[in-house]
Amino acid sequence: MEQLVLHSFLETLFMVTASMFFGTAIGIFLAFLLVLTKPSGLWPKPWISQSLGVFLNAFRSIPFIILIILMIPFTRFWVGTSIGTAAATLPLTFAASLLIARIIEDALNTTSKGLIEVGKALGASNLQIIFKIQLREALPLIVSGLTTVSINIIGFSAMAGTVGGGGLGDLAIRYGYQRYDFTLLVLIVIILIIIVQCVQMTGNFLEAKLKK
């Protein structure tokens, strides 16, 4: 049984890390696009920011379980199969990027107009303002946001069992719930709680370090 739990744990770890990694990369890109192109942004292109905003909201309002099913054709195309851990990572990455895009956008937007004008009056370029002022100021907020998203994604990854994605959630449903192995169920719940706690504590620690 230990073998089984360890294996599932590693699968969860893989799904969460991979989707957070790619999700953050895509999320940062989308967030920058949103912040730059908003009407009051440094590169105002309202049609981009507005259509992107509508797109993000539309997909964020779809329950994750439905998203997995909707994405099956894409998953098949990209991963070659719609079943398995790798296949589950695709919808997870997609969900993570949507959440992260909004969180980073909000964090970047908290930079005061005055601070941005300090940069402009210094003759800084748009990229310098985004990277050296906005991103720098927003870092603690971004870290705390990423912590929250990680925890969400851990939860989502449990649903990945639906597409045979494996992981701890999948194990809990198949062995704990369907085969009435109550001990295993409790064990998995405890492991999940510990993981979430660890993520939260690491996040809090980093945030405190970054905040002055």
Add this chain to the structure above:
Amino acid sequence: MEPHFLSIIIKNLGKSYNVAILKDINLEVPQNQILGIIGKSGAGKSTLLRCLNGLEQPTTGTITIDNQLFTGVSDKERRRIQHKIGNVFQSVNLLSRLTALENVMFPLKLFKGNSKDIHSQALKLLHLVGLNGKENAYPSQLSGGQAQRVAIARALMGDVSLLLCDEFTSALDFETSLEILELLRDLNKRLGVTIILITHDMAIVREICDEVCVLEAGQIVEKNDITSILLHPQHTVTKSLIRHLITKDLPHHLQEKLNKTPTDKCFALLRLFFSSKAAGDPIIASIVKTYDVPINILLGSLDHIRETAFGSLIVSIPFELEKITNIMKDLDQRSVSAEILGYFPQSGGHSWNS
């Protein structure tokens, strides 16, 4: 200081959003000068300053800074000139995750990366603004005044030749403001920085400015050296702005009793301005003697603008048309400007004064 070297030349500058905010501004600021811009709220002071620091593009007209055209030029050219301009804004706007020293270094780090010179200049400026020992403090650990000093040091990084300040003292108490102004004057003398300063506070203008320019509804309505502005304001806006500074006004309940026209038996209330020349002479005594009138002093204050002493008095004189006319002429010859504030009925006219 090179004579007649102009730091800023503004020609026919106009700025409109939907309506015209600035109209046909013409202004020349010599190098090394401290120019104050005053005016009522909404007059366009900040807009003018934002045209000067490149945050806004003027709709019409040109700005020349240190003999280089600043308007209608490429982004690259504008940025190059912006490097010579320091800005101190009303809100302090430090980067919260950088120390005081790092904040001061920020402008140059943005463009040149790391270097020893940047570090030593920043350190020197921090000490100049009196923040020894606070180099490694974060903005959250600084008081408002200290943070504003960091912002001033930051504004002076690089080879800044022009410093633009928009109401940066309004969040500070007067004592701290004075200290910072002292510092600015010192920097102006030592580094030869031209300073343009917007403020609502005439006491600050009096402390620091060489010249004052009055903005009203987007136009310059008056511009003169500080002494002339304070002693002989021409425009009504200037007069109303400086009245609070120089003169103590009559208490409100007395002002209400004032009549606009003389009645049968009444006192005339006069406001007299003295400049330093006249302040030494026994003017009141000699008027009393010459015209044989009892002059009653109701309010008075003595003040200083830079090195010039001046005073203002509010006095009451029993009203006789001929006498008052002569007294005013006489005062005028002694370079005391007099103005009739109004008339008090004689009954009870003096009772509040004893």
